[in-house]
Amino acid sequence: MGYSFNVDLRGIVDLLSHHLYASPRVYVRELLQNAVDAITARRVADPGAPGQVLVESPAVTGDGTLRVHDTGIGLTEQQVHDLLATIGRSSKRDDLGFARHEFLGQFGIGLLSCFLVADEIRVSTRCGDAPTVEWTGYADGRYEVAIAPVDRARPVPGTTVTLVPRRDAEHWLRGETVAELARLFGSMLPIAVRVDGQPVTTGLAPWHRDAGESATARRARLDRYAEEVFGFPPFDVIDLDVPAAGLRGVAFVLPVAANPASRVAHRVYLKQMLLSESIEGLLPEWAFFVRCVVDTTELRPTASREALYEDDVLDEVRESLGAALRGWLTALGRTDPRRLATFLSVHHLGVKALALHDDEMLRLLYQWWRFETNVGPMTLADFHDRYGVVRFIPSVDEFRQLAPVAAAQSIALVNAGYVYDAELLRRLPDIDATIDTEVLTAGALAMQLEPLDPAGEQAVAPFLRVARRALEPLGVEVLVRAFEPASLPALYLLDSDTALHVDLRRGRDEADDTWAAILGSFTAGRQDLPQLVFNHRNPLVRQTCSVGDEELVTLAVEGLYVQALLLGHQPLRPADTAALNQSFLGLLGRAMGEAR
Ligand SMILES: Nc1ncnc2c1ncn2[C@@H]1O[C@H](COP(=O)(O)OP(=O)(O)OP(=O)(O)O)[C@@H](O)[C@H]1O
Numbered sequence: 081m082g083y084s085f086n087v088d089l090r091g092i093v094d095l096l097s098h099h100l101y102a103s104p105r106v107y108v109r110e111l112l113q114n115a116v117d118a119i120t121a122r123r124v125a126d127p128g129a130p131g132q133v134l135v136e137s138p139a140v141t142g143d144g145t146l147r148v149h150d151t152g153i154g155l156t157e158q159q160v161h162d163l164l165a166t167i168g169r170s171s172k173r174d175d176l177g178f179a180r181h182e183f184l185g186q187f188g189i190g191l192l193s194c195f196l197v198a199d200e201i202r203v204s205t206r207c208g209d210a211p212t213v214e215w216t217g218y219a220d221g222r223y224e225v226a227i228a229p230v231d232r233a234r235p236v237p238g239t240t241v242t243l244v245p246r247r248d249a250e251h252w253l254r255g256e257t258v259a260e261l262a263r264l265f266g267s268m269l270p271i272a273v274r275v276d277g278q279p280v281t282t283g284l285a286p287w288h289r290d291a292g293e294s295a296t297a298r299r300a301r302l303d304r305y306a307e308e309v310f311g312f313p314p315f316d317v318i319d320l321d322v323p324a325a326g327l328r329g330v331a332f333v334l335p336v337a338a339n340p341a342s343r344v345a346h347r348v349y350l351k352q353m354l355l356s357e358s359i360e361g362l363l364p365e366w367a368f369f370v371r372c373v374v375d376t377t378e379l380r381p382t383a384s385r386e387a388l389y390e391d392d393v394l395d396e397v398r399e400s401l402g403a404a405l406r407g408w409l410t411a412l413g414r415t416d417p418r419r420l421a422t423f424l425s426v427h428h429l430g431v432k433a434l435a436l437h438d439d440e441m442l443r444l445l446y447q448w449w450r451f452e453t454n455v456g457p458m459t460l461a462d463f464h465d466r467y468g469v470v471r472f473i474p475s476v477d478e479f480r481q482l483a484p485v486a487a488a489q490s491i492a493l494v495n496a497g498y499v500y501d502a503e504l505l506r507r508l509p510d511i512d513a514t515i516d517t518e519v520l521t522a523g524a525l526a527m528q529l530e531p532l533d534p535a536g537e538q539a540v541a542p543f544l545r546v547a548r549r550a551l552e553p554l555g556v557e558v559l560v561r562a563f564e565p566a567s568l569p570a571l572y573l574l575d576s577d578t579a580l581h582v583d584l585r586r587g588r589d590e591a592d593d594t595w596a597a598i599l600g601s602f603t604a605g606r607q608d609l610p611q612l613v614f615n616h617r618n619p620l621v622r623q624t625c626s627v628g629d630e631e632l633v634t635l636a637v638e639g640l641y642v643q644a645l646l647l648g649h650q651p652l653r654p655a656d657t658a659a660l661n662q663s664f665l666g667l668l669g670r671a672m673g674e675a676r
Pocket of ligand 1: 150152
């Protein structure tokens, strides 16, 4: 046997009025919406019918209540029972239960939001020539209906909704508060709304074009709007138009970098009524550098009207708005590259994140973003034109260390150590197969440094022997090469791969047996060591090579080793610090001894 659900009316009213909405202020929106929908409905049959909504605050009514009068279609007694007293019943859906396009409402619960601020809702309504009906609803789910006595019969069709405020909610009904909320939610409505006699609607969207308004004046007006609503003077304003979603609006480009992790909230109107000031997910995630204000006829609200319903139309809107922003960026590159460069200097992180998966954005960066290189700041396009292979180093420290040496060997290098850069450079062949990219490793650079001739090799052999003996305990391989700049005595070379194995080896030596065995399995068979390359063109190194005094050579080698570590921004291990102390104190001792 089948049963129907029972409903606890008080629980449902409480749920729908108190727990669906984030703030009581939405009651003004729901009342305006019902009034506007009623006028729309009346105008379907009678396009010339008056369209006015008048709100009277307690200051005007004088009895502590708030009243909303409209010149809409009104309700018959039967409709009152059917629509006002049945939760979830709405006149704004078609026979199949779909929302009718011309109306703002659809769920049949909006009026209940008035219980957020009121104990009692009274409706006096007249439809056509039918008698005026009075309905009173209470927060506990009871309601009363009666035909109005003659002295309260309405002279013309329309509806008045009266709210009797709850004790602690009177402030929500104050004239200024209601006017402010009516302006916030309804200023764009095409129907005249007055609060205590003052008009609150203009019917104009911020992006409208006044006849005779110049482009500069419109831009100044939009700038003021962005300041007022979003709190910043926009870097640029992008007009948005997605006909398939009945969407119009503008995107304001932030003048300062936004935190990619922060909430990106937009102001969204549905059929000219503000849905929410903080809608997320309207744009693709990467578009964190704009704030939008849009009006749409096709997107669907959730029942609380505080978010957009995730559906295919929203997906398409997201895609179209993303395309509009990308179009703006590429157009800026064509028409005003300097402005694009300024934009990129602020928002490069966002664009780089986008370029990881978007060829067009990668092309834009390739053409216009100036990377740090060891031959000065330069776009990748220029770099490629000048040097062919786009050689880069994926670590800032390594770049700092190798850049001057590479420059002296005429090797041009890009610093790709900042976030996303290395991945973007590796992706360059995706946008142009003729672009070669290559990571410069420390090992490859060492290969470029000129070896000594056989006689030179022989001459430095005693030095090498002493240097190797001094540095072997520190796990460093020693070489002598001749390279520029001659002012650099020694170069410490450690690429990331080797660094990893050096770390693992160190960990293995310091760990207990179990860990040592695990770490050992990673380093097995690898003998990579960092290299210390002495520069035979450096006068001090030449001198050290020719000194017969082994103790002095050892002290000099240790000192030069630690200096090379510091130049390469390498951390000093205890053994390195010990070598530094030994060298410094030893050399001082020798100098003092000689001075005596
Ligand atoms: N001012 C009014 N004039 C005429 N009819 C009204 C008025 N206010 C409410 N109604 C009727 O009461 C019904 C229920 O209103 P309610 O605000 O609860 O829901 P809705 O507007 O249909 O949908 P939503 O929950 O999406 O707002 C409406 O569908 C409408 O038929």
